[in-house]
Amino acid sequence: MSTLIKAPLARVLIVYGLGVAAAMCVSEAVTELGKIAAEFHPPSRAVVGLIMSMPAMIVALGALLAGYFVDRVGDRRILFLGVVVMILGDLCVIVAPSLHLLLAARALTGVGYVLTAVAAVTALIRLTSGGQRTMALALWSTFVPMSFLVPFVSAGIAGAIGTWRAAFGFHIAFMTGLLILAALAIPRPEVKGRPDHSRGVGRVLRAPMVYLLGISFAGDAFLQTGVLATLGHYLSAKYHVEEVAVEHWNAVSMIVNAAACLGVGIMLRRGVSSTAITTLGLIVTAVPGIVLYSSHIGFMPSIIAVWVLMFGSGLLVGMWALVPGVAPSPESTGATSGLVTQLTLFGVLLGPPLFFAAQAALGPGPILTVFLMSIAVCALRYPVCRLADRSPRLAHGAPAEVPVA
Numbered sequence: 191m192s193t194l195i196k197a198p199l200a201r202v203l204i205v206y207g208l209g210v211a212a213a214m215c216v217s218e219a220v221t222e223l224g225k226i227a228a229e230f231h232p233p234s235r236a237v238v239g240l241i242m243s244m245p246a247m248i249v250a251l252g253a254l255l256a257g258y259f260v261d262r263v264g265d266r267r268i269l270f271l272g273v274v275v276m277i278l279g280d281l282c283v284i285v286a287p288s289l290h291l292l293l294a295a296r297a298l299t300g301v302g303y304v305l306t307a308v309a310a311v312t313a314l315i316r317l318t319s320g321g322q323r324t325m326a327l328a329l330w331s332t333f334v335p336m337s338f339l340v341p342f343v344s345a346g347i348a349g350a351i352g353t354w355r356a357a358f359g360f361h362i363a364f365m366t367g368l369l370i371l372a373a374l375a376i377p378r379p380e381v382k383g384r385p386d387h388s389r390g391v392g393r394v395l396r397a398p399m400v401y402l403l404g405i406s407f408a409g410d411a412f413l414q415t416g417v418l419a420t421l422g423h424y425l426s427a428k429y430h431v432e433e434v435a436v437e438h439w440n441a442v443s444m445i446v447n448a449a450a451c452l453g454v455g456i457m458l459r460r461g462v463s464s465t466a467i468t469t470l471g472l473i474v475t476a477v478p479g480i481v482l483y484s485s486h487i488g489f490m491p492s493i494i495a496v497w498v499l500m501f502g503s504g505l506l507v508g509m510w511a512l513v514p515g516v517a518p519s520p521e522s523t524g525a526t527s528g529l530v531t532q533l534t535l536f537g538v539l540l541g542p543p544l545f546f547a548a549q550a551a552l553g554p555g556p557i558l559t560v561f562l563m564s565i566a567v568c569a570l571r572y573p574v575c576r577l578a579d580r581s582p583r584l585a586h587g588a589p590a591e592v593p594v595a
Contacts, residue, residue: 195375201317202326204371205310208273209330211365212306213337215245215276215299218361220338222354229354230289237289241296243539248300249307250535256308257528258391261521264379265313272305273369280358280365308531312524315514316379321459327510328455332448335504339444340364393518394525400516403574404533409567410506411537413475416545416564418443421496424549424557429489439493443500450504458511464575467505468568474502476565483557506568512578 194200219226219242227238260268279299286292311330318326350356394400418440422433450471457467478495481487487495517526541564548556 195371196377198318198322201375202314202322202329204368204375205269205313205317206326206329206333207368208269208306208365208372209310209333210336210340211361211368212272212276212303212310213334214340214361214364215279215303216242217338217340218357219296222357225354226292230292232289240293244293244296245300245303246535246538248297249304250532250539252301252304253308253528253532253535254391254394254525255528256304257312257394257525257531259305260309260312260524260528261391265309265316265524266376266378268305269309269313269372269376270369272302272307272309273365273372274302275299276302276306277362277365277369278302280362283358284355304531308524308528311510311513311527311531313376315523315527317376323514324458324511325452325455327513328452328458328508331451331454331508331510332504335444335447335451339441391522391525394522394529397516397518397526399574399577400526400529401533402570403512403516404530406568406571406574407507407509407530407534408537409564409570410503411534412541412544413479413537413561413564413568414447414500414503414507414541415538416541416560417479417496417499419542420545420549423546425489425492428486429492431489435489436493439496443496446497447500447504447507450501451508454505454508455511463579464509464512465572465579467509468571468575471502471505472565472569474505475499475568476502476562478502479561479565480558483561484554509571509575512571512574515578515581516574 195204223238223242226241232238232241256268276299279295279297279302282295282298283292286295311327314326314330315323421440422436425431425436426433454467458464478498482492482495482499513527513530514523517523544560545557548560551557
């Protein structure tokens with residue numbers, strides 16, 4: 191058992207599982223928002239949304255700082271600390287007697303989320319190399335869509351028990367089991383002197399390729415969350431169907447998106463250039479999106495268009511294998527992952543409100559403009575792709591030894 195759990199694949203799956211558990215800090219609340227609102231009577235829908243998005247806001251504000259601590263203290267320690275903080279946050283949510291304390295508990299959970307997410311991807315980079323790293327990071331890029339599938343299990347448990355708090359209890363049990371496995375499986379990082387980590391953060395902040403890649407991921411996150419968050423309302427108004435009929439198909443969108451992310455890893459290992467993958471992803475995302483928002487094609491054709499769109503979006507977000515390649519040095523991998531994560535989460539936060547605002551305007555022009563602008567932002571990764579295609583070492587996720595300019 192000890193040998194099996196320390197196998198490379200087992201380590202990758204355990205770290206990935208912790209990433210999924212971290213992202214569930216947001217998605218676990220989605221299925222329970224109605225029951226939470228019925229108990230605490232928030233003054234507006236904005237506060238209801240804040241209950242869900244508070245952990246993501248903490249990530250958007252603190253991922254770079256989390257990356258600094260990962261580089262300074264070590265990914266293993268920060269990973270375990272993050273999981274413990276998430277467990278404490280969920281416990282506080284379960285016992286929260288008021289709305290204000292509930293929001294504070296969600297913020298605490300967000301601190302655990304940001305520590306865990308940044309430490310987990312840094313650990314994956316440390317524990318893998320070459321083609322194995324490419325596939326591990328392609329798998330990592332599916333952790334957010336997968337986090338929206340798992341809560342269907344916790345929602346069923348909460349429904350059977352009769353309280354929304356059971357969903358958070360399931361999350362605690364899930365994280366506790368993974369934490370035990372991680373403690374047995376993940377080795378401590380080797381100590382290699384005492385590098386100047388504050389200088390490493392400074393080099394990351396001055397590396398333009400990190401910003402280009404992070405902003406391009408933010409564009410894709412903006413597109414994904416904006417399309418899926420507003421799809422029920424959009425198709426309901428356009429084709430006079432129930433919103434719940436739309437939501438039932440969103441799970442397929444997540445599965446298709448995750449499959450495309452894994453496909454990126456396979457294509458990179460087989461020598462397909464990251465530039466070609468990006469171009470394919472942009473086309474496969476843009477074409478169905480334009481059709482969806484500019485034409486009356488019917489309800490089910492619209493759903494199929496969204497599936498194709500989400501597949502193309504998965505090809506774009508699956509390029510996480512490029513992240514370690516833009517790190518100025520191996521010692522700044524945590525800060526690099528943190529900054530890319532932080533920029534990506536800004537896209538997650540901005541997508542739904544701006545898509546809703548565009549849909550509220552008359553005619554298809556505003557929503558098409560917002561959609562195409564997000565596609566243009568995704569294209570900002572082309573300089574990073576060209577750099578990776580010239581260097582197979584960077585294409586397989588090897589950190590740069592010198593600042594990437």
